[in-house]
Amino acid sequence: MMRIRRAFAGMALGAAVWMSAAAGPRTIAITIDDLPLASTVATSSTERREVNARILAALKKHQARAVGFVNEQGLYRRGELDAGVTLLDDWLDAGMELGNHSFDHVGLWDTPLAQVQDSVLKGEVVTRWLTAARGLPLRYYRHPYTQTGHNEDDKQRFEGFLAAHGYQVAPMTVEHDDFFFSCVYDRLAGPTQAQERRHVADDYLHHLDVALDTYETMSQELFGRQIAQVLLIHDNRLNADSLDRTLARLTERGYTFVTLEEALKDPAYRSRDLASGRIGPSWLARWARERHQKLSVYGQPDPQGWVVQQHELLCKDQ
Numbered sequence: 001m002m003r004i005r006r007a008f009a010g011m012a013l014g015a016a017v018w019m020s021a022a023a024g025p026r027t028i029a030i031t032i033d034d035l036p037l038a039s040t041v042a043t044s045s046t047e048r049r050e051v052n053a054r055i056l057a058a059l060k061k062h063q064a065r066a067v068g069f070v071n072e073q074g075l076y077r078r079g080e081l082d083a084g085v086t087l088l089d090d091w092l093d094a095g096m097e098l099g100n101h102s103f104d105h106v107g108l109w110d111t112p113l114a115q116v117q118d119s120v121l122k123g124e125v126v127t128r129w130l131t132a133a134r135g136l137p138l139r140y141y142r143h144p145y146t147q148t149g150h151n152e153d154d155k156q157r158f159e160g161f162l163a164a165h166g167y168q169v170a171p172m173t174v175e176h177d178d179f180f181f182s183c184v185y186d187r188l189a190g191p192t193q194a195q196e197r198r199h200v201a202d203d204y205l206h207h208l209d210v211a212l213d214t215y216e217t218m219s220q221e222l223f224g225r226q227i228a229q230v231l232l233i234h235d236n237r238l239n240a241d242s243l244d245r246t247l248a249r250l251t252e253r254g255y256t257f258v259t260l261e262e263a264l265k266d267p268a269y270r271s272r273d274l275a276s277g278r279i280g281p282s283w284l285a286r287w288a289r290e291r292h293q294k295l296s297v298y299g300q301p302d303p304q305g306w307v308v309q310q311h312e313l314l315c316k317d318q
């Protein structure tokens with residue numbers, strides 16, 4: 001549920017990019033958006049719970065305590081509300097945290113501020129009930145499309161509203177177009193298409209490396225070091241099948257998993273960011289813009305090759 005949103009600097013990935021990929025101690029927090037499921041095809045409640053169970057199993061295996069950001073609209077299915085609530089219980093039972101992602105995934109570019117504020121409050125009813133019952137916090141808000149406002153005035157008004165309701169903004173610094181790969185993956189669901197699905201998953205894993213090379217470079221250029229990163233991925237089938245490999249790859253690159261709370265203690269997150277406008281890029285790009293600092297790269301190039309052709313064939317409506 002996001003659009004490709006980078007203006008890639010256009011330069012080839014230079015030596016600095018590859019140098020930054022050298023192993024070293026790094027930390028990353030995992031955040032997963034669009035619970036109870038981001039899907040471009042119809043899904044039963046049973047399948048939704050099963051997909052989420054596989055995501056939770058991968059997180060537990062790698063001892064990664066993630067935050068899952070909920071769109072409560074997805075819970076309201078006639079006769080299936082209990083199943084949706086149980087799915088959120090599964091997250092809390094697994095030791096994960098839940099956050100608010102608005103009721104119906106409204107962004108601050110296309111939707112008036114007052115309507116987004118209503119959606120924040122409508123979107124916390126079930127999640128607050130579940131977290132409060134366990135004595136857990138409900139403290140993070142992830143902006144849909146990571147759009148933080150048309151302008152500074154909007155942004156500050158909305159952030160004031162969030163703070164008044166006990167929320168802090170959940171930024172993200174790393175994303176790797178999982179929604180793009182996920183659409184293709186969802187639609188290659190036929191019994192004879194396992195090989196194609198595997199191809200998508202392999203390309204997706206490769207794209208993680210391409211993306212990390214760029215975000216690590218941006219971190220180095222902005223801060224002279226590797227900051228605690230925050231990965232944004234979505235609650236979808238592709239990640240249910242890939243998250244084990246994704247987390248293993250992150251570990252290979254030297255990352256250890258920290259909570260979002262821990263990551264946000266990094267002083268980098270006290271940097272000022274400007275209103276995103278329509279495009280909601282990595283906070284690394286936002287900080288660079290605020291500082292008027294030119295970087296050698298602004299996030300990964302768009303996906304390329306076979307998966308793009310598949311996307312054109314299968315995901316025209318997206």
Ligand SMILES: [Zn+2]
Pocket residue numbers: 001033034101105144145
């Ligand atoms: Zn979302």
